[in-house]
Amino acid sequence: MKSCLVVDDSRVVRKVARRIAEDLGFTCEEAEDGQKAYEACADNMPDVILLDWNMPVMTGIEFLERLREMPDGNIPKVIFCTTENDMEHIQRALQTGADEYIMKPFDGEIIGNKFLQIGLIEPEQLNQG
Amino acid sequence: MRITDFDLYKELLAQKSGLVITPDKSYLLDSRLTPVAKKWGYASLEAMTMALRGVPDRKLVQDVVEAMTTNETSFFRDTKPFDIFKDVVMKHMLDARQGQKSLKIWCAACSSGQEPYSLAMLLKEMGAQLNGWRIDILATDLSEDILDQAKRGIYSQFEVQRGMPIQMLVKYFKQDSERWLLNDDIKRMVRFQPLNLLEPMTSLGRFDIVFCRNVLIYFNEDNKRKVLKGISERLESDGFLFMGGAETVLGITDAFKPMQGQRGLYITKGGKHDVLGAAE
Structure with missing residues (x-):
């Protein structure tokens, strides 16, 4: 089973995202800020990371910079999931090594489609949810 | 009711x-x-x-x-057909149309424009391979209101997120607060025209590739047959037809046959695509 790390300082958002990822057939871990996410990755590198931008302690973009420097840090697909919805943020995320970008609010269909596009799931898995 | x-x-x-x-x-x-x-x-x-x-x-x-x-639609809807378009259909056409360097595509029920614009972006991405080619994308729909909307090329944040890779958004759209405006160079690649699929299609000319996805599911058998016959007459002999994943020509018409292993892709009965492996 593929694994997903949900990084968001909102417990509610983590719960929603977790549910969506689990429905798509992923096991899930949660982290409430970039630092906790970094520790989780050092422990066990996930297949995909759903990443908020604005969080206390360490932001999403700071975490992404560090992640990509870690051994095996290029393995996880990183999808930003944030209320930041302007072109500057999107471009900075892509330059830093994000694979996809979702502007909140999101739903299961948007996440499912992004998973499909970056090759994390097959089309058949989309329709099961 | x-x-x-x-x-x-x-x-x-x-x-x-x-x-x-x-x-x-x-x-x-x-x-x-x-x-x-x-x-x-x-x-x-x-x-x-x-x-x-x-x-x-x-x-x-x-x-x-x-x-x-007016039906559900999204950019790069279902993803897979667009991979097939690029990897199978365009592969054939790049070779087969190398002489005249011209390609005609018809989206038969384009709704608010996401399907023809997705194709336009994909073709743009092919870059130098299509240098000097004349590419015509005709997009038709029954609804004039939806065609007006399609021509404007303005989409909500929700619409641009459904199905479209973020790199495409960055490359081909400009942001206007909550709205996303498609760039003119992509908009110019598509021409829109109202059309009822049950009316004669002969004035449209001929096409290399037709997209008619998730439309015929709403039609009865006779009308399905009628539309498919019309499309088969508009298609070049080595042309391709895309239908929705849940749709079939089986038992309706023998004007088309499915391509093996390429879900939703059809070629004409007399179509010569031996190398591509059409199902008999």
Whole structure:
């Protein structure tokens, strides 16, 4: 089973995202800020990371910079999931090594489609949810 | 909704658009026609139905048909057909049309434009391979309102997120607060034209590739046959037809045959694609 790390300082958002990822057939871990996410990755590198931008302690973009420097840090697909919805943020995320970008609010269909596009799931898995 | 009211809409839709509506879909009539009734100032859907029984305004009938036939769409809907378009269909066409360097594509029910624009972006991405080619993308739909919307090329944040890779958004759209505006160079690649698929298609000319996805599911058997026959006559002998994943030509027409291993892709009966492995 593929694994997903949900990084968001909102417990509610983590719960929603977790549910969506689990429905798509992923096991899930949660982290409430970039630092906790970094520790989780050092422990066990996930297949995909759903990443908020604005969080206390360490932001999403700071975490992404560090992640990509870690051994095996290029393995996880990183999808930003944030209320930041302007072109500057999107471009900075892509330059830093994000694979996809979702502007909140999101739903299961948007996440499912992004998973499909970056090759994390097959089309058949989309329709099961 | 009362049975007699349901029958009125059933007949009206079948007659005007070919859309088949079954009783289990009657909730769609309520959810989609209530806003139309409101727009026209009727106190309720029942009141509008009464008016339709008399001598209805032609424009009201048009609004009813459009409300019921406007369907779900998204950029790069279902993803896979666009991979097939690039890897199978364009691979063939790049070679087969190398001489005339011209390609004609028809999106037969384009709705708010996401499908033809997705194709335009994909072709743009092919870059130098298509240098000097004349590419014509015709996009038609029954609804003139939806075509106006398509021509504007303005989409909500929700719409641009459904199915479109973020790199495409960055490359081909400009942001205007909550709205995303498609760049002119992509918009210019598509021409829009109103068309009822049950009416003659001969004036459209001929095409190399036709997209007619998730449209025929709403048609009865006779109309499906009629539309597919029309499309087969518009398609070049080595042309391709894309249909929706849940659709089939089986038992309806032998004008097309499915391509093995390429879900939703069809070629004409006499089409010569031996190397590509068409199912017999």
